Structures are given as C-alpha cells and as structure tokens.
Amino acid sequence: MRRGKKYVESAKLVDRAKLYDPAEALDTVIKTAKAKFDETVEVHVKLGVDSRHADQQVRGAIVLPHGTGKKVRVLVFAKGDKAKEAEAAGADYVGAEDLVARITGENFFDFDVVIATPDMMGVVGRLGKVLGPKGLMPNPKAGTVTMDVTKAINESKAGRIEYRLDKTNIIHCPLGKVSFGTEKLTENFNALLGAIVKAKPAAAKGQYIRSCVVAATMGPGVKINQARLTD
Structure with a gap:
C-alpha cells in the first residue's frame, strides 16, 4: 500500500520496535498529526478473549473525563x-x-x-x-x-462512548481530538482502559490485553506497553 508524503514523514517519528508508556505514546501521536483538520485520536485494544462465546463478551460504556470533542446528535x-x-x-x-x-x-x-x-x-x-x-x-x-x-x-x-469487541476481538474507541493535548488524552485513555480491565470476563484465560495501539486519524499507529495496563 502506497502511503502519502505526510504519513511517511510522520512514521519516521515512531519507533516501531518500541512499546511506549501511554503518555509518551499519546504525545508521539500528537506530533504525527499533520492534517489540516483537528484529527481524532483513537485507541485499538486487542483482547485475549473469544467474542464468539457469550461468557467472554466485553461491552460497556463510559463517560470520558474530557469528552470526545465531537458534537453528538x-x-x-x-x-x-x-x-x-x-x-x-x-x-x-x-x-x-x-x-x-x-x-x-x-x-x-x-x-x-x-x-x-x-x-x-x-x-x-x-x-x-x-x-x-x-x-x-x-x-x-x-x-x-x-x-x-x-x-x-x-x-x-x-462524551459517553460505548466499547465493544468486534469479530476479531478488538475494541476500537475515540479518545478525543489532537487539540486536547497529551494530559487530557492520557486521562481519557486511563479512564477507558480502566473500564475495559474491570470488564474482564471471568471466563477469560491467559493474557487479557494482547496489544494496544493509539493513532491519529491520518497517522501511524504507536504501540503501548500493554504490561503496564493491567498492573
């Protein structure tokens, strides 16, 4: 897949081999946002559950501390x-x-x-x-x-958002806008991940959070150290 010039430039700011702490990851995401509009920052969390089983569903809702920055109809x-x-x-x-x-x-x-x-x-x-x-x-x-x-x-x-598994056992959620800055985005991230961790099904075995990636709408993904999220 051929990427645009801005994306290629943004990707150079991300160490693909590194697992970032949440605040550092979100700060990096902000730096990679090159679009002319206020990009949305999203999180993608892959869980070690099987959504085909009713007792392993992960679903709920949370009001983010700083909202999503989107006008909700x-x-x-x-x-x-x-x-x-x-x-x-x-x-x-x-x-x-x-x-x-x-x-x-x-x-x-x-x-x-x-x-x-x-x-x-x-x-x-x-x-x-x-x-x-x-x-x-x-x-x-x-x-x-x-x-x-x-x-x-x-x-x-x-700014209440619903989190739920897709068919590939991944939760996709907005965290806010790039303009929120690192601190507000980190607080929203911590609130959401805290809710997802609390929602861990009793039937889930092994590692619960398999991977966690944050990205701006038009930017590359930044991997977060998932071991820090379930402490």
Whole structure:
C-alpha cells in the first residue's frame, strides 16, 4: 500500500520496535498529526478473549473525563411524558413509529446515538438489521435502553462512548481530538482502559490485553506497553 508524503514523514517519528508508556505514546501521536483538520485520536485494544462465546463478551460504556470533542446528535425513541422529557433534555430527534418509517423509508441516519425507553424496544427491534451493523442499536449494558432518558442524553452529549469487541476481538474507541493535548488524552485513555480491565470476563484465560495501539486519524499507529495496563 502506497502511503502519502505526510504519513511517511510522520512514521519516521515512531519507533516501531518500541512499546511506549501511554503518555509518551499519546504525545508521539500528537506530533504525527499533520492534517489540516483537528484529527481524532483513537485507541485499538486487542483482547485475549473469544467474542464468539457469550461468557467472554466485553461491552460497556463510559463517560470520558474530557469528552470526545465531537458534537453528538441524539435520537430518542419515546412516547408521552418520556418524549417530552427527552425534548427538554436536548435530544435532537424524538419520536416512535414515525422515526422507524423515516429511517427505513428515507435512509435517515443523521444521528450518532440512539436511546430508547424499554417499552419502545418492540418498535426499535424492527430496525435491528439497519441499526445493528452501524453499532447504533440501543442496549441496556450501554445505558441506552433506560427510563432515565435525561441522564442518558446528558451523558451522550458529554462524551459517553460505548466499547465493544468486534469479530476479531478488538475494541476500537475515540479518545478525543489532537487539540486536547497529551494530559487530557492520557486521562481519557486511563479512564477507558480502566473500564475495559474491570470488564474482564471471568471466563477469560491467559493474557487479557494482547496489544494496544493509539493513532491519529491520518497517522501511524504507536504501540503501548500493554504490561503496564493491567498492573
């Protein structure tokens, strides 16, 4: 794969053979960010579990101390008083069957988080095939199926992210923007990794965190010393 000139220059700043401490890794990532826009810093954590087994799933949500730097658009499935509560809490879209029709009929996906009250899950279930692959399906473990819609909306807007395994047993999450600086990104990183370590399934055997890499949107990956993450 042919890389651009900026990427090649950035890659020279990274020691491929080195396992960095988190703060040093994130500081390096900031230096490699050469794009004209404020790049997102992401973390990719490979776990020693098998996501095909229900007792080895790793999934949850956390509000990052400094948010993600992204404006989050929230869609809420609710009726009656809960719909009014969602509107008052600042949800971008609130509805029921009308939203299902809009999503399926108009290919409407102008939102980042979907929240639903438990009584609406029968309606939302019809969207499983379209919301599921996009990682947007409401889930009680992620705090997005709840009667406390105000709390869920506030947390989503404040920078709550969901972490979950993909089919290759890797968790991919945003940590914030390059402009946050090393200190804030490190605090977000520590909060997220702490949550992932706490979520270790009892059925997981052997080394839990196999590898951890951080990178900016357009930059090279920087490896973190995973042995330091489970101390």
